[in-house]
Amino acid sequence: MKDGWASLNENARGIADGMARDAERLRIAVSNGPLGERLIDAGAKVTGGVEAGLLMAEAAMGGLGTVSTMMDRNSRKWPLTVQVRSSQPVLACLGSQYAGWNLSDEGYFAMGSGPARALARVEPLFQTLAYRDTASTAVLVLETAKPPPQAVVEKVAKATGLEAGKLTFLFAPTQSLAGTVQIVARVLEVALHKANDLKFPLEDIVDGIGAAPVPAPHPDFLTAMGRTNDAIIYGGSVQLFVKGSAKDAEELAQQLPSRASRDYGQPFAEIFSRFKGDFYAIDPLLFSPAEIIVTAVDTGDTFRAGERDLYMLERSLG
Structure with missing residues (x-):
């Protein structure tokens, strides 16, 4: 952990507390699991709500992001919008918020996001991130309707080097309001992840802000998942502030929008079904906001590419 940087996990623990x-x-429920782990249900067996989802998102970002809502008067059908901002976007989004830790176990499927990942460092992504957390507590966010089974808790404890009683698991299913909000709040994160895939120097990304509409939750998992993805793919907007040349900033702007993907142009639920539920068969370049603005802070130039696709939002969000 660099001098002067607060611990991602300590920040998230404060939010969870x-x-x-x-x-x-x-309207959430707090309990302890069999190994002493703290479980915070934000939408599985409880009502939860928008605020619970916003707090989940801020915890997922290790306290290095501000997540809020606003009413977009230019969007008549989906005015409720989530806005995410971070002045440490690489660390907040890739080092914490990205759901990159596979925690599946015998019928239980969940991808872990949140700052516990920075303690475990089991993903290849952390080979490119210099940050190391040394916290004595850890927070993990799970997009699921069930709390983690004992085997998953033990896996997280072992990987982080902590006792189970020092772990906090925040969870909510995609079909819930809190789950919907915290997933759409990844609009900035997907832009950072795609920039990394494009080999743009992460150290040159100095600030970022993103926004996306909040779709209505749906009881069917595939429909709910499709809506949250499409809210970003066809309705998300992100602005990145980067160092370096205007040429590099312009190239990043042109490559980042979701419409650059071969799979662009269908609701995500249909794409997912077409590939028989295989996420890895879907073009990874699809997972990006619809509209991108890149500002080169060293030259004062700003470049724009892509646009929100209202037709596709109509097809998906209803």
Whole structure:
């Protein structure tokens, strides 16, 4: 952990503690699992809500992002919008928020996101990130309707080097309001992840902000998953502030929008079904915001590419 940088996990633990104190107001449930791990249900067996989803998203970013809502008057059908901003976007999004840790176990499937990943460092991504957390507590966010089974808790404890009693798991299914909000709040993260895939120097990304519409939750998992992905792919907007040449900034702007993907042009649920549920068969370049703005802070130039696709939002969000 660099001098002067707060621990991602300590930041997230503070957010989780606040959620636990306000559990009744947030309509969430707090309990302890069999190994002493803290479980915070934000939408599985409880009502939860928008605020719970916003707090989940801020915890997932290790406290290095500000997540809020606004009403977009230019979007008549989906005015509720999530806005995400970070002045440490690489660390907040890739080092913490990205759901890159596979925690599946015998019928239980979940991808882990949040700052516990920075303690475990089991993903190849961390070979390119210099940050190391040394916290004595860890927070993990799971997009699932069930709390993690004992085997998963033990796996996380072993990987992070912590006792289970030092772990906090925040979870909510995609079909819930909190789950919907925290997934759409990844609009900035997907832009960072694609920039990394494009080999843009991560150290040159100095600030970022993103926004995407919040779709109505749906009881069917495939429909709910499709809507949250399409909210970003066809309705997300991101601005990145980068160092370096205007040429590099322009190239990044042109390559980042989702419409650069071969699979662009169908609702995500249909694409997912076409590839028989195989995420890895889908073109990874699809997972990106619809509209990109890149500002080169060293030259003062700004470049824009892509645009929100209202037709596709109509087909998917309803």
